[in-house]
Amino acid sequence: MSYTDVPDVTPAPDQVVIDVRAAGVCYPDLLLTKGAYQLKLEPPFIPGMEVAGVVAAAPEGSGWSVGDRVSASSGIAGYAEQVAVPAASVSASPPELDDAEAVSLLVNYNTMYFAYARRAALQPGETVLVLGSAGGVGTAAIQIAKAMGARVIAAVNRESAVDFVSSLGPDAVIPLTEGWAQAVRDATEGRGVDVVVDPVGGAPFDDAVRTMATDGRLLVIGFAAGGIPTIKVNRLLLRNVGILGVGYGEYIRRHPETVDMVATGLAALVAGGMKPPAPVRFPLAEASAALQLLDDGGVFGKLVLEP
Template sequence: MRALQVVTLTGPSDLVVNDVPEPTPGPADVLVEVHRVGVAFPDLLLSRGEYQMKPEPPFSLGVDVAGTVVSAPDGSGFEPGERVAAVGGWGGAQERVAIPAEFTFALPDALSYDEGAALPMNYLTAEFALHERGGLRAGETVLVHGAAGGLGTATIQVAKGMGARVIGVVSSEAKRQTATDAGADEVVLLEGFKDAVKEATGGAGVDLVADIVGGPAFLDSLRCLRRQGRLIVLGFASGLGIPEVKVNRLLLTNTDVRGAAWGEFAMSTPGYMQEQWARLVPMIESGAVRPPVGRLYELEDFGQALVDMDERRALGKLVVRVRD
């Protein structure tokens, strides 16, 4: 079968499509015929050997997949032919993949394979950040950085599904519409966002900041928080460095900075992903969650998709076609 592989840890330009043996599922695995693969930031890091998990080359990329069940263990709840989405550490960018049933989810009929591949990592990460780490409550206001990207649009939609007001921050006018279409109530530009947020909230500030990009905007994000506000650290997509905070600021303002490492928590907590999925399904059924899919790439162009994501040209979630 075809597989998109890392053979040298030299980045996206050196990815290759190879013929590899089909996987043999373990006793707790679902064997999935892959239709679509979502492009994720860990794929970029894996291609460079910079991720916390370091598989030995050659290995296949691919964190998010959507496809159909070929076989499933008894009692798993999955049947051959069923449409599913799934998530793993890597290995999904190939024609078939074996994934633990615990990390596999029934794909609602309302969603396409493209949308299914855009769901797992980003939306489960967003749900973890807002629900588990952020303690978001209906009626609160959330500020989302990187609001036009895959994780940003997911965070907007999950926050809206939880009953929040959402202000998106984007780096250019060209990205404003993507964040608006994802459901943001207001969208402001990164340049001068602190003052724009203060104006939008009548000077009160926001209850929660979801910071996906890091970099020099971090301090102004803290300044956007109201009393007992929470800033959730989700990543450093800007590439402009990892920010630091003087803890006396947190003391004086009664605010929090919290990390949200979904993968480490979810993959080591049995049953947690299924609990998260159960909370997302009503949001999907209500229409609050509908993943915006950006460009669709062929398997051979996975490397270009990673370059586009790395250079922040992505709008919504980038998806790779494995088969129709």
């Protein structure tokens, strides 16, 4: 990856041009740069799926004006000083948050709000188990579940992350050591959890199924551990539990109206006091180092690039 000059942005007729003040760094960006993502791009290309900043230009009738503070899922090209995105992908940045905090909401918080509200139909008073709780998805999963009135158990793989995860306000923090699944069941007085959030995959998946209560739902968010688990479906039948896929990007391609539902729901939670933890900030020129830190597992919460 190199930091270099590129031609000025030339927007399509339906695109809004944004002066980028913060670009989010997410796990799909890392996979994309490795050629390991579902979308394959031939270099050279500019990665970056999340941006926040101010409108520099907007088409008539778009509803946006120069100077508006906005956030957008850009797909690619967000690691830049300026980006052009479809007007339908743009939303107002919450006034309670700065640009780096606002961009933190995009991929991870949008995905988890969609996962809870649309896929799992999470109800107040239910119990949620979050795997990978120190990462960007895990952070969002804890905070949104708490804001929606759920009880949260956070499973922690990295001992160094315990203090950070505890600061997010879960009701219990359980290390992913031998016997952790039984510890989860003990924390629920043997009942089990109603929802499992799994952005990790790999070995913890089987144990996570064992923690589920009757009518439990396991949300498959991703496979950060690298391994894609399998399951014998008779286990689902006997336990009366379900496994639900969460592919937010694909869902909104088919149902674009969902973007407004998610943005409105998140804005209400932010207005009610939910705020992402302080992001880890890097200069845009050091995007390569930021991605390496993410790859090395050295990030708690969200990475953000600032031009």
